[in-house]
Amino acid sequence: MRMKVSVKHTVDRWFNKIAKNPALSITVSILWLMVLGWVAFGWNLGNIGLIDETEPLFAEASRQMFVTGDWITPFFNGDTRFDKPALIYWCQAIAYHLIGVNEWAVRLPSAIAAFGLVCLGFYTIQWYLVKQEELEQVSRPTRRYLTSFIAAALMALNPETIIWARTGVSDMLLTGCIASALLCFFLGYAGGQGENSSPLHPSHSPSAQSPLALSEAEGIPNALFPNKWYLAFYVLIAGAILTKGPVGIVLPGLIVVAFLLYVGKVREVLREMRLLVGILVILALSVPWYALVIWRNGWNYINSFFGYHNLERFTEVVNGHSAPWYFYFLVVLLGFAPYSVYLPASIIRLKFWQRSHWRSLERFQQFGLFAWFWFASIFGFFSIAVTKLPSYVLPLMPAAAILVALLWSDLFSDTKTRQTIPVSSPTPPISASLLRISGWVNVVFLSILATALLKITHILGTDPAISNFHELIEKSGLPVIAGIIWLVSAVSVAGLLLSRRWNYIMSINLIGFVAFVIFVLTPASFFIDRERQLPLRELSAAILEAKQPNEELIMLGFKKPSVVFYSQIHVNYLKFPQEAVEHIKNKAAKGLKPSSVLLLAEQKKFLKMDLQPDDYKNLSTKGAYNLVRVPFKKMKNEKIDIS
Template identity: 85%
Template sequence: MKLSVKHNVDQWFNKIAKNPALGRTVSILWLILIGWIAFGWNLGNIGLIDETEPLFAEASRQMFVTGDWITPFFNGDTRFDKPALIYWCQAIAYAIIGVNEWAVRLPSAIAAFALVCLVFYTIQWYFAKQDELEQVSRPTRRYKTSFIAAALMALNPETIIWARTGVSDMLLTGCMASALLCFFLGYAGEESREQGAGSREQGENSSPLRPAPRPASSALFPNKWYIAFYVLIAGAILSKGPVGIVLPGLIVAAFLLYVGKFREVLSEMRLLVGVLIILGLSVPWFALVIWRNGWNYINAFFGYHNLERFTEVVNGHSAPWYFYFLVVLLGFAPYSVYLPLSVVRLKFWQRSHWRSLERFQQFGLFAWLWFATIFGFFTVAVTKLPSYVLPLMPAAAILVALLWSDFFQDTEARQTIPVSSSPTPPISPSFLGVSGWVNVVFLSVLATALFNITHILGTDPAISNFHEQIQRTGLPVIAGVMWLVCAVLVAALLLNRQWNQVIAINLIGFVAFLIFVLTPASFFIDRERQLPLRELSAVILEAKEPNEELIMLGFKKPSVVFYSHIHVNYLGLPQEAIDHIKNQAAKGLKPASVLLLAEQKKFLQMDLQPDDYKSLSTKGAYNLVRVPFKKKKSEKMDIS
């Protein structure tokens, strides 16, 4: 029965392979399906999430409204945290579909989807080249592996979170990871071009009237993939600054030094041309923003947001040395348990073996150095955030997909393949079995943690009775049961030695988790945490008098600035707010009042009397009041 099903699957993939149009159609439909599930579904149906996302959204809105495409502003102040590409993309989206949540997140979603497509293409290309070398057709392995690689790339927590968030991290990852894939395609394709040129030269008539073909490496410009690499590096620099060239540069240099082709490849890449492309695309904006803002920009962006983040703890974002082990374990869950075996399988320490292979066969080694370089770089960095290792997720997906390719065999391609022609020998099922049982344990622990999630999560001051409300949703039980079922199914497959279906159970489990747990949970958090602020922003728009100041006391929620389109004065302490209101009253400003948005706890600490303010609205944990001024000779605060 098993052989019959497998034979039917192979026949189906063979049919796809023999019909290019059908193959392209199925591939496009698959990419659209996983792209929509991971990045498009309900993308704009949840409000902006404080505290970071509204900063980008509002800076882009200011750029869109004012027409100043050089200097980003937020709440009346310059915002030099990130370069301009994310703001440009969001502003363009505003112009196309309006100022809304969809437009804020669309650039991140598009960057993620484009990267998934390029991962899919690269895997397809790699296995097509391997089949060509081995003179065998294995469409089942090629298509299954590329489908799995695209799904692993899209359907993991780290990628989904940042692809659905309107910040610069996914744009950086899209540019950087795509640049690295383009580099490898150019690197491997250059060898094919030279071999093709050599073959044509041998086959041509040696007539003296016919000039000999010029070697591909003597061309004035690099090949198209190298050009794409340079363009995308410029995009990465405009997404997040120097890290956009430093990290890819380190990865490419480490790879070329390892395989002993450093000078050779730098020559064929036409590095001078590449530098001119990168500088020509990225430098103009930096020159303009520095020309306009001078040392304020240099000190803020290059000093604080780049150098200090690497050498010092910034904004309290410190973590122990093992922090990114946990981030990768959970951020690439549940497939992360297979990463150790995926790496060991490569035997990357056998340098002579890897140097003897053809260029395209070094793909697995390249993915490993990509993963290790980014992981090591940010482990050394002092400031640590989960989003920093987002650019290694494509490499993780590639490594795990290549591991599973050993178990996607074609029943019609049984001829023996020389070991020397394969970059890595097939992994033993017993080794995969060990990782499989680790997978079972991991899913069981995950299920147990979700059953007891209220004992793990801290409290959220913006949501009253946070733990009780989560329990009432029933989501922890649904999530726990879901992963427990997956653990049982994986265990059953391992006992029956059905290795190639294990990864499918993990993927199906994650999709179900995304649809039935994560999405309802995000709506719950939005309703309880963010909706009150959006509703209060609407009240502010209606109630605010011309030139009336809005004070936010005790917290910083930039979403209010985005939704109300009003400048907000952030004050931390109740006494600070009292003193500020007294000073404003003494100036005799018109109108003779301020709007005060405060957490209930902080508001009570102001000790205002009922006749000192007018309540406008109370939503969730927040109060919105108007505090009129009045003049008194007493020492009491001048408000009424």
């Protein structure tokens, strides 16, 4: 017990020293964020090849923009690609210009978006806790720093964020825009009561300078936006619209309106937000590209993007992506693991149903309530949508991190104030029974996770690109390492619960997840890349070396967009062997030059073409794929039975 108290005193002394030295506090915060960002988003970011099927579609469309200079219409493999708006392509093309056409450039926009969001989340938590200390007239640097450190770690170190921040698609950029916009909205909303205050200068003292005076002194015109956080909100909304379309304004709009209706401040806040001017800002930033792409492509773009990729995805099942009503419960449970087990306690702690209580609080004290509306609105919106994908709920992960971090903040306080919770606190302290139940659920969840990973080969399906997939997984030893990591974590959490040292439990979960990333996920990603994607990259290099001018490349039986990106040539996708044979014979009959085609096929599909050894020349075999050259002279008069 004496050692336990000594450790607490030491920690409190450290954070008190940090809080009293602004330069030191900034340095420590920056170092923490940099370490988090590097481990979560930067480490080995570009050392793994592009992952089929989606990532190369974005990478190649961006490369086409970079090469052709056409920054309006995205193209892939010679066809227009209207799935997503242009912002992600612009960001990747700019990255190509800065660091070259490579995997780092493809994923850099996603990593930067994730890192920027984590930094803004860290700042917002710090700001909120400082305001709470000012109201309570007590300084609690230990609670403030530990809570903000954990909030940033939870935002960065969860499976959903790790995956999409390291993937060169639009999902993380959308999340960065939407989540950052919501944080900016709350900073604007909470930083001042009405038009005559600013979150950058939160003093309520009558002697404090007005935002107008401060802005004029800084030479910044603020007649339209006295509160610059609201302006940032509108700019980020425009970014979200340019990243994924109408959902970029629908989601944050739904969250903000639902929150304001609940706290009874709709008219008041919309006036101070300069809503009409804000809409003009959004339109001015987002509409020009849409106008240009529609002007150039007409109804083809309107029907494809607004009809198929937006309306139909919400009202109908698209590409077979259907799922049961409870799908997103599982996605959040696993995508925010292992901290997701504390979400129920985090939500119960808020008592969000006590509307009169929340409406009576200062604006900044409604931060937890705002995070709840953020989480629930996105969860409900996509649960209603018919098409379901795990990435759709990525924008709620920052809200989940905030909710759990605020739950944990009840356990962090300085030694002198640990025994009391001020009356002005927006939520009562977490009950011991609620924390104890959540803790044991944590132990059970980690134990189940460890068992599942130890038996992963019995759970995973087969991969046609890797014939001996299960055997290779077993030989790698990764399932055993993963199982040990989470079993040790489960035992450690159980030990902390029994000794009532609850405030260390989240650290165990975070350490376990970091160990899992370093010793399991990273080696597994290299292993899968070597077995699944490397053969295609090697074949792409072989294609570049063997291809004759104007020689067609046919891909039979599968679609791997990475071949288009790495070979940088057009690929003709054909699904069936008979279709490929007929296509080659038609070209042979026309006497086209050159008098051959390159054929990249899965070995099983290639065998079904029933070609004789003299009918083709084998150029390369990698993994499950064959690259051959088929001369026309062998196909012109030959009858081939592939029934």
